[in-house]
Amino acid sequence: MTDIDSLVADMTEWRRDLHRHPEFGFEEHRTAGRVADVLREMGAEVSVGIGGTGVVGTLTRGRSNRAIGLRADMDALRITEVAGRGWRSETPGTMHACGHDGHTAMLLGAARLLANEGGFDGTLHLIFQPAEEWGRGAQAMLDDGLLTRFPCDEVYGLHNMPGMPLGHTATRAGPLMAAEDIFEITLTGQGGHAARPHATREVMVPACALVMELQTIIARKIDPAEIAVLSVTEFETDGTRNALPGRAVIRGDARSYRRDISDRIEAEMIRIAHGLARQHGIEAQVSYSREFVPLVNDPAAAEALAKAAEAVSDHVDRDAPPIAASEDFARLLEHVPGAFGFIGNGEASAPLHSPEYDFNDAALIHGARLFAGIARQRLPYTA
Ligand SMILES: [Zn+2]
Numbered sequence: 001m002t003d004i005d006s007l008v009a010d011m012t013e014w015r016r017d018l019h020r021h022p023e024f025g026f027e028e029h030r031t032a033g034r035v036a037d038v039l040r041e042m043g044a045e046v047s048v049g050i051g052g053t054g055v056v057g058t059l060t061r062g063r064s065n066r067a068i069g070l071r072a073d074m075d076a077l078r079i080t081e082v083a084g085r086g087w088r089s090e091t092p093g094t095m096h097a098c099g100h101d102g103h104t105a106m107l108l109g110a111a112r113l114l115a116n117e118g119g120f121d122g123t124l125h126l127i128f129q130p131a132e133e134w135g136r137g138a139q140a141m142l143d144d145g146l147l148t149r150f151p152c153d154e155v156y157g158l159h160n161m162p163g164m165p166l167g168h169t170a171t172r173a174g175p176l177m178a179a180e181d182i183f184e185i186t187l188t189g190q191g192g193h194a195a196r197p198h199a200t201r202e203v204m205v206p207a208c209a210l211v212m213e214l215q216t217i218i219a220r221k222i223d224p225a226e227i228a229v230l231s232v233t234e235f236e237t238d239g240t241r242n243a244l245p246g247r248a249v250i251r252g253d254a255r256s257y258r259r260d261i262s263d264r265i266e267a268e269m270i271r272i273a274h275g276l277a278r279q280h281g282i283e284a285q286v287s288y289s290r291e292f293v294p295l296v297n298d299p300a301a302a303e304a305l306a307k308a309a310e311a312v313s314d315h316v317d318r319d320a321p322p323i324a325a326s327e328d329f330a331r332l333l334e335h336v337p338g339a340f341g342f343i344g345n346g347e348a349s350a351p352l353h354s355p356e357y358d359f360n361d362a363a364l365i366h367g368a369r370l371f372a373g374i375a376r377q378r379l380p381y382t383a
């Protein structure tokens, strides 16, 4: 049996150590080293350098050919921590403001529970991915053969949720988190004197019209029963007060839960930008890219996650409302069925990506038990 007090003490020590030494996406060298060491100590087979700094630990028990992937993320953010905690970041300008330190520690905790106690039949791949915040790490691991070298029948992931009480779990079947698309529209004309607009093909007025017109995509081109958001977040011009700009760049972000809706937003954006440009005798160039794909939970896997959660949580919400934030785990779900869920980080927690945020160490054992429960349920041991 595992001594739970000493497991909690170790997870807390790992978590705070990672918190003190945060590393940005694809730079998680120290973190990956620490993860690999802990996995080796418990007898897991360890592969490093997958997709850059990714790590996979493998545990096999029994004879079943089934395999499950449990995934955590390791990267930090470029945010300066404002906190006087003893384990605060020692790297200026970088901090674990999304709790990936906690996710890594709780998956290591689950690995130790499973390595010590077994209770599963088959193969477990413990996947530690880099660069979640960029939406690049999962793809990098996939491109490096993640699912061919470590084939998984199903994959599961967890994220902490500020504001949700400790010990609570939430998930849902179907779309849970949004796709994030980013766009940049460049309008080009001919600038000139602010007092002589007729002698220019200036872009300020068309660019302002474009910002307004883009709002009609969600309001008039997307089914009101669907969820989609489009936000223009940057507006850049030549920046001279008494001159009309000949160039303007508009940037923003669009979120949706289905690929066909994302495609529709892109197509409408191109149509509107080129139409407006023609109308004003200027040129438009649209670049549209998909940073995160929608996260869609397999119904059976979401039910398995909820069932495992019931055994270790105070409260399980099977019908959590979809949230508009994005998650790189979604890339794995494009290839393998699986599910993602949220665990409470406590009602007093600062929000994710806030300089005051900290993963709640009291959630570590909940996460570890939940991961272990999912593994045992999906790789049932039959004596
Ligand atoms: Zn984040």
Ligand SMILES: [Zn+2]
Residues within 6 Å of the ligand: 098, 099, 100, 132, 159
């Ligand atoms: Zn995160």
